[in-house]
Amino acid sequence: MAKITAAITGVGGYAPEYILTNEEISKMVDTSDEWIMTRIGIKERHILREPGMATSDMAVEAILDLFKKTGCKPEEVDMLLWCGVTPDMPFPSTANIISDKLGVKNAFGYDINAGCSSFLYTLATASKFVESGSHKKVVVVGADKMSSIVDYTARNTCPIFGDGAGAALIEPNTDGLGVIDAMLRVDGSGRKYLFQAAGGSLLPATMDTVLKRQHFIFQEGQPVFKAAVSNMSDTTVAMMQKHGLTADTLTWLVPHQANLRIIKACADRANLSMDKVMVNIERYGNTTAGTIPLCLWDYEKKLKIGDNLIIATFGAGFTWGAMYLKWAYDGSTRG
Numbered sequence: 001m002a003k004i005t006a007a008i009t010g011v012g013g014y015a016p017e018y019i020l021t022n023e024e025i026s027k028m029v030d031t032s033d034e035w036i037m038t039r040i041g042i043k044e045r046h047i048l049r050e051p052g053m054a055t056s057d058m059a060v061e062a063i064l065d066l067f068k069k070t071g072c073k074p075e076e077v078d079m080l081l082w083c084g085v086t087p088d089m090p091f092p093s094t095a096n097i098i099s100d101k102l103g104v105k106n107a108f109g110y111d112i113n114a115g116c117s118s119f120l121y122t123l124a125t126a127s128k129f130v131e132s133g134s135h136k137k138v139v140v141v142g143a144d145k146m147s148s149i150v151d152y153t154a155r156n157t158c159p160i161f162g163d164g165a166g167a168a169l170i171e172p173n174t175d176g177l178g179v180i181d182a183m184l185r186v187d188g189s190g191r192k193y194l195f196q197a198a199g200g201s202l203l204p205a206t207m208d209t210v211l212k213r214q215h216f217i218f219q220e221g222q223p224v225f226k227a228a229v230s231n232m233s234d235t236t237v238a239m240m241q242k243h244g245l246t247a248d249t250l251t252w253l254v255p256h257q258a259n260l261r262i263i264k265a266c267a268d269r270a271n272l273s274m275d276k277v278m279v280n281i282e283r284y285g286n287t288t289a290g291t292i293p294l295c296l297w298d299y300e301k302k303l304k305i306g307d308n309l310i311i312a313t314f315g316a317g318f319t320w321g322a323m324y325l326k327w328a329y330d331g332s333t334r335g
């Protein structure tokens with residue numbers, strides 16, 4: 001019997017309507033379009049402003065787009081995984097809430113949080129269920145309402161993040177397409193550089209935690225920057241070497257979108273020209289679990305059967321990794 005691999009057979013995406021520009025951020029904190037563009041490479045980000053709207057609502061929109069494009073029906077889904085750092089609430093899981101809103105009734109699902117590596121970790125998890133033959137239509141959705149934990153008085157973090165969602169359908173493949181390999185890593189000693197201090201069991205919400213702004217993202221940028229460049233580059237290069245991929249045979253690098261300088265450094269280390277690298281950070285900022293699927297969504301039309309892709313991520317934890325996959329469908333045929 002032919003080996004079963006797990007292939008992405010469709011992607012969907014969603015970005016909220018409201019666009020927060022660098023000009024607007026420059027009125028909130030002491031910064032400028034020039035600083036943000038030069039140091040990070042972000043021009044604008046989408047923000048979910050409507051009251052009562054949460055991460056699950058963006059995830060639902062991305063999955064509806066996925067359903068529309070693939071013809072998959074809610075009742076056919078047998079597993080649904082949400083990943084990210086901004087669940088609707090600590091429990092029940094956001095996967096539960098999304099399943100209910102979509103009418104996904106024949107599935108099981110749960111949440112995965114691996115910081116900005118969430119989508120990659122979750123894709124790797126989903127692929128194991130598909131490869132084993134136990135699951136046939138798995139929805140992986142990366143969605144984050146980062147604006148719910150961004151401190152808009154902190155200039156070192158507020159320009160970076162945006163809200164958004166991206167979803168992928170994972171199905172079995174017997175033609176050798178889909179996920180070929182994944183290298184995933186965690187190093188908890190990096191947790192002191194990027195975190196949200198309060199709201200968990202260590203520091204439950206009190207007046208004091210709110211007054212100290214501990215429910216917002218804390219980031220020490222430089223150590224995160226350095227670790228992101230070295231770890232994303234190292235795993236990308238290691239994956240290329242392991243599979244004999246060169247700058248000619250690798251079709252696309254799909255890097256986490258945290259900082260254009262990190263992306264360029266990574267491409268440089270892998271000896272790749274930037275026209276082989278998916279980049280959309282300028283329009284979305286860092287949407288955390290959303291960056292990878294939103295890249296695939298934006299570049300879908302250019303993707304062809306058999307294209308060699310490496311997805312590379314780095315995030316809070318620290319978490320990082322690289323995945324090698326062979327693209328499984330002709331993106332230009334999707335609406």
Ligand code: UT7
Binds near residue numbers: 155224
């Ligand atoms: O997705 C998860 C992983 N996260 C990342 O990969 C993020 C990694 N880190 C970064 O991308 C960068 O470190 C940042 C974009 C966060 C910061 O850029 P940087 O070049 O590392 O700047 P810095 O933190 O070293 O700060 C340099 C200067 C400081 O001023 P002084 O102390 O030299 O006077 C900051 O106060 O830039 C100042 N600064 C700003 N100035 C204008 C920091 N933020 C801003 C700002 N506008 N928005």
